Amino acid sequence: MASSRPGRAAVWKLSPPSSSHPPESASLPGDGSRGGESIIGEDMRQPVDPMDIQDGGKYRSIVKVYARFKGQGRPVWMMGTGWLIRPDLLVTAGHLVYDWGRHYGAATEIKCYIGYNGRASINRPQVQTRYGTNVVTTAEWVETQDNRLKDVAFVQLDRPFTGNLRVLSYINTPRAGRDVLGVVGYPGDKALEDPETGEYQPGQGGAPILSKSNGRLIAIGTHCYGSGGADLNSGNSIGNSYGNDYNAFVSLFNNPSAFGEEGRVRVVETGAGPIGIGGREAFNHGRASMAPRASVSEEEGFFDVFKSVAKVGATAFPSASPFLGPIGGAIGSVVGGLLGSLAGASELSEDSFMNDSGAPQRAILAESSLQAILACEQNEELMEVLNKMQTIWGKAPQIDALVPVVIPVVAEYGAELAAQQPRGIRGFEGRESSFDFESGRRELRVNFEERSGDNDFVQGLMGPTLQLAGQEGMIDWLGPVLKTAVSSRKSIASREASVALSGLGRTINETSIASDSSNTNEAAKILLQRAVLADAALQALVTLPRETLAQLTPGNIETGERGFFDFMKGVSQKLGPAVEKATKDAARKYGPQIINAANRYSKSQPGFGGGPNPPVQIRGKRPSLFDMLNQ
Incomplete structure (x- = not known):
């Protein structure tokens, strides 16, 4: 052993x-x-x-x-x-x-x-x-x-x-x-x-x-x-x-x-050496199963964070905050959209938030990417995705420093989305997630003028699509959202974003914008981590060739007609226009306030997320990643 x-x-x-x-x-x-x-x-x-x-x-x-x-x-x-x-x-x-x-x-x-x-x-x-x-x-x-x-x-x-x-x-x-x-x-x-x-x-x-x-x-x-x-x-x-x-x-x-x-x-x-999550070695019929290493640094490591964010939306998250329940994925999208807008704001000006930057749409697609990856059965292709995510995570902004930036956003829009409770913003439910699709696929009817349309991931994503049952007109909403998302360059899991967002946490902490709620503070940190990991998931998927994408199989969707992209687009439709609107509203309301605060105070040096721990090695093929992380 x-x-x-x-x-x-x-x-x-x-x-x-x-x-x-x-x-x-x-x-x-x-x-x-x-x-x-x-x-x-x-x-x-x-x-x-x-x-x-x-x-x-x-x-x-x-x-x-x-x-x-x-x-x-x-x-x-x-x-x-x-x-x-x-x-x-x-x-x-x-x-x-x-x-x-x-x-x-x-x-x-x-x-x-x-x-x-x-x-x-x-x-x-x-x-x-x-x-x-x-x-x-x-x-x-x-x-x-x-x-x-x-x-x-x-x-x-x-x-x-x-x-x-x-x-x-x-x-x-x-x-x-x-x-x-x-x-x-x-x-x-x-x-x-x-x-x-x-x-x-x-x-x-x-x-x-x-x-x-x-x-x-x-x-x-x-x-x-x-x-x-x-x-x-x-x-x-x-x-x-x-x-x-x-x-x-x-x-x-x-x-x-x-x-x-x-x-x-x-x-x-x-x-630490090769031990499983929770200190257990993992075996699957005599073969090593997926066993992420323990953290090798004193800070939270990649898989420590992954375990935490995977519980968002689960039936029993060990927290008193309602924001980490079924609507957690939706709030994570709002957080990701705000950070993307801040990271992409030209010259940190209020005018930067008057135009639609594409950050809200990218955040929805990023959350959909993360949920699809969590649902996938374990295989070597999933290992490749996680290795890429772990590398990208090492370039991300320092999470703790940004918690004060998003606390008021989590508090306001978490309560708003929880009050609405439409089916479109239900959270991820592990392998039990299901999609009631209408029969027959529909064309999204969007055209790409840029070379991004040649990307294997984009081609798979923009292919004929299954619409959620009872959601009339959802396809007409989905096509432009996906096109905007894949065309957006508002990545939050990047060194550029880290530089752009540096100092914001410090300055917001010194203003009346920040909240002092301990419960909201905990939720804000976890949802920040989820937003950044979701963006890392999207970045990793975009780099994959068609052959690798074809091997990513959500465990609860039958192989064949329905697959990875169906799962992703099902999640995007569940999040839907309600989350897109909340994300845009949050950026327009809080973006200028944050920029004004940042412009009044000197910025601190950029920090980076808890560096990636070892890339995971995957053997098992039956349990989903979500199942393993929630053992």
Whole structure:
């Protein structure tokens, strides 16, 4: 059984390189054992199709890595492979960043390239260059060279790579049942692409070990120790009892201060190990089920927040506030719409609230996205969505600072919506949610003039639609709302929003706008969290290809005719015009008051939400996410 004892990591800060060009020469790293890197048996490797490393190619996220060490009196460069798990973060071998083969110790500089095909390719359009800023590896690897199972590392880049990167997802290494496709990486470089220089050499340490699932490449391990003969040519695993907890290591990048001074290696704790929610390990017929990690920071972590907001609208939320009951999702939309209007207000002027910004409509679609995700059965595609949400959450505004901004809004519009109680604003009811649709689908009859209409998510959303029974004219309302929502850029889960909203909580706290109700304060915080997570859910879904979206299945809707988009649009219709009106009214009433208060006081520095905890690894396929979070 996996231990719940906190893990340890070695971290350090890198120096920026003096040049973006690859080094003139580089050697192969070693893990400290005898012999050079090798291959197993006959070398059956083949160069990949050059198109596969171009923008959008299936191996675009494979990275050529050069690491610089101080050496014995002169700098030494070593080379290997990495693979992107985020546009600004790659996985590689521990021995590429901390050398035991020649006892050079920690790397001081790291250069990274995608689209790379030899030094002669460096100036070609498909090649992008970045350099490393921070490194995380296992503490066990820097302590002794014998810990080959811990020979893995993560490198943060100075800025994200751009374009269609096809960033790789990873899962816990399965015990059996998957077809491993192999290792894709950069072996020894061909100097200037000269065919006379010989064959590709060994040197793929740090490359991903890939398998295929539903037509998609997924990493199940890292090729990390390929030296010392065929018996030692292998990789190490992800998660489970003996693998490396990638999620815990990645979470350390959310705390830049952890890395200290350049070149100084520090050992830190990663936090709790792989335990289930509530301290229970989760199993599903002998297989690990979805078990989000406990928080690795002192602040509320991603899944702590997720558990809390998932209870909004449930039959028994452990709170005295009525605002967290069935109408909680509706009030969350009002909160999200207000924040979106504030974040998008040009020059923080009152006039910014006179025009319809699209923030109210986006907030409704965001809430619909979150409810649909909560209803989904657990699978690898849902894991991908949650990984994206967790990354986006790390860019969001600091929640606590914004509570004073929304307290009066929650109090007023929560009471108003509770008094109305139309069917359109009922909250999420977990897997018991149901939609009484009329028979036959209808066209939304809206046109897109912008390129957003080409997006797979948008095409699915704007397709033929089922109307709720007894809601005459609802389709005529829904089409323009969805079009406005997907065209809106008023994201609240972003660094831009964090900057725009910075200082508002402090200034509002000093005015008569704020409320001192403790019950409302608690509800406001949770509904703020829900609004931000809902926006993160929408952002994550918009990035998904058609094939991934097709695998997202709400557990209470039969597969086939009805699916994910039907669920989303059912929620949007239930929220309906009443919530849209309340959201617009709240922005127009409170927006100018908040702006006036903010303009009278100096702003504080922007803060960011409790950084993302480890991306969740999902195994089970039957229970919905909502069910699991409410165990």
